[in-house]
Amino acid sequence: MELISQYLSLATPENLWYLGLTVLGILVIAVPVLLGMAYTTWFERKILGWMHLRHGPMYVGPFGLLQPIADAVKLMFKEAFIPGSSNKVMFLVAPMMVFVPALLAWAVIPFGPNPLYGLGIGPENLVLSNVNLGVLFLLAITSVEVYGILLAGWASNSKYPFLGAVRSGAQMVSYEVSMGLIVLAVILLAGSMNLTDIVNAQKNIWFIIPAFPAFVMFLVSILAECNRHPFDLPEAEAELVAGYNTEYSAMGFALFFLGEYIAMITMSAFTAIMFLGGWLPPLDIAPLNWVPGIVWLLLKIILVLFFMVWARGTLPRYRYDQLMRLGWKVFLPLSLVWLVITATAVKLLGNFAS
Numbered sequence: 170m171e172l173i174s175q176y177l178s179l180a181t182p183e184n185l186w187y188l189g190l191t192v193l194g195i196l197v198i199a200v201p202v203l204l205g206m207a208y209t210t211w212f213e214r215k216i217l218g219w220m221h222l223r224h225g226p227m228y229v230g231p232f233g234l235l236q237p238i239a240d241a242v243k244l245m246f247k248e249a250f251i252p253g254s255s256n257k258v259m260f261l262v263a264p265m266m267v268f269v270p271a272l273l274a275w276a277v278i279p280f281g282p283n284p285l286y287g288l289g290i291g292p293e294n295l296v297l298s299n300v301n302l303g304v305l306f307l308l309a310i311t312s313v314e315v316y317g318i319l320l321a322g323w324a325s326n327s328k329y330p331f332l333g334a335v336r337s338g339a340q341m342v343s344y345e346v347s348m349g350l351i352v353l354a355v356i357l358l359a360g361s362m363n364l365t366d367i368v369n370a371q372k373n374i375w376f377i378i379p380a381f382p383a384f385v386m387f388l389v390s391i392l393a394e395c396n397r398h399p400f401d402l403p404e405a406e407a408e409l410v411a412g413y414n415t416e417y418s419a420m421g422f423a424l425f426f427l428g429e430y431i432a433m434i435t436m437s438a439f440t441a442i443m444f445l446g447g448w449l450p451p452l453d454i455a456p457l458n459w460v461p462g463i464v465w466l467l468l469k470i471i472l473v474l475f476f477m478v479w480a481r482g483t484l485p486r487y488r489y490d491q492l493m494r495l496g497w498k499v500f501l502p503l504s505l506v507w508l509v510i511t512a513t514a515v516k517l518l519g520n521f522a523s
Contacts, residue, residue, distance in 0.1 A: 194297045198275050206430040207237035212471075213478045220482040247419040252325060255416065259324035264417065264424035266317030271431035274310045277303040278438050279365045281448035281462025294365050295463065303364040304352060307439060308345075311394070314432060315341040318413050321425070325416040333412030336402050336489065343496035344393040350504035351383045351390070354511040355443050360522035368447030370521040375446040383507050384444045386500055388476065391436040393496065395429065398481035402489050433477060434470060441469035 211226055211233065218225025226233025251257055279296040300306060315338055322334020356362055358380065359370040370376075377384045393400040414425045441447055446469075448462025487495070 191297075198278075198297055199272060202272065202275055202431060202434065203427070205434055206427055207241065208234075209430050209434060209474060210240070210426075211237050212474065213481070216475065216478045217482045220479075241423070244419055244423040249419040249421060250416075252327070252416050254326045256324040256326065259320050260416075261421070263317045263321035263324055264421045264428070266320060267314050267428035268317075268424040268431070270310045270313040270317075271428045271435055274307055274435045275438075277306050277364060278435075279303075279368065279442070279447065280466060284461070296365065299363070299365055301361075301363050304356060304362045304367070307364075307435075308349065308352065311432065311435065312341075312345060314428060317428070321417070322413040325413075327416055329411075330413050330415045333415070337396060337413060340393055340396070340400065340402060340492060340496075343493060344390045344500070347386060347496065347500035347504040348390045348394065350501075350508050351387045352443065354380065354383055354504075354508045357508075357511050357515045358521055360520040364442050364447075366522065368442055368449060371446040371449060372453070373521070375444065375449075376521075377444040380444065380507075380511070383504070383511075384440075386504055386507075387440060387444065388473075389495075390500065391440060392477065392480060393492070395432045395436055395477070397433065397477055399484040399487050400492055401486065402492055433474060437470040437473035437477070438466070440473050441466055445469045445472075 214236075215225040215233070226236035229236045229239045251260060276297045277300055279294050279299065281295055283293060283295050318337045318341075319334045322330040322332070322337075325331070355367065355376055358376055359367040361367060361370070392398070396402075414422055417425060446465075448466040450457040450460060450465055
């Protein structure tokens, strides 16, 4: 009873108001991200269709715009099959471990300055949680996805899912090392681990220009991190049927699908913030600076997503030994050298925040 009374004492009007605003902020971010995920599938299928000289989705709704909704309804009503020899608890937990972290990462993504801040309404920037270690949180939370994939392969108690899961674990760990070194170089340039500060440090010049080699390595690394073509070895159909999600159906498969595409959007947003100026326009001149910052950020996210789709429609799949060689023998030493060069330049010339 004493514990209950302590909790009730916290239910003040101010705390309830803050809780309500937090829940509203979560919904304002989560709902558009989920809708964006659904229509990223439509976007990908349309772009691939144009690249292959075919139409893509075109029958369900105008221009096939209702196709993602039709797919979602179909997956909701499919039978959820659980293999008899699987670890049932872990089998059900694994898809959530892939989906939830991909969504949680958006808690620290800044969308731009708050236009109502001058009127005393809301925070200075449109971000759910403007933490000082935003970069560290983003890297940590996106790394949890690999545990869900490993757990799915192991819990299925099947050879092909397990092999796909092991591939994914090795692949994601390999490219996270080089990604971390590249991110460290950007942190040195910005002089902060706060994502908002990193964007503000690019007011004079986007980091893609002084750090173009790191930008190229980062783009390739996020393809491997998201298990995207040409690095989609964990679900290589030719030898693994469908990889770690072979035994999943209905909403279990849908959660893996959601997690993958939300991770694509998250990594695209991360790339836009780290190298493309986030919500900043290309030039701080009229009429470019009349466009709301969130629109610029959205356009940059779409641009990086287009690169991911373009790579899928253009490049052949790597062999697994080529994938590992690129990660450990090419990207790791190059990113380490780039970090040393960046640290030396910042020591001599100062960072972009100074």
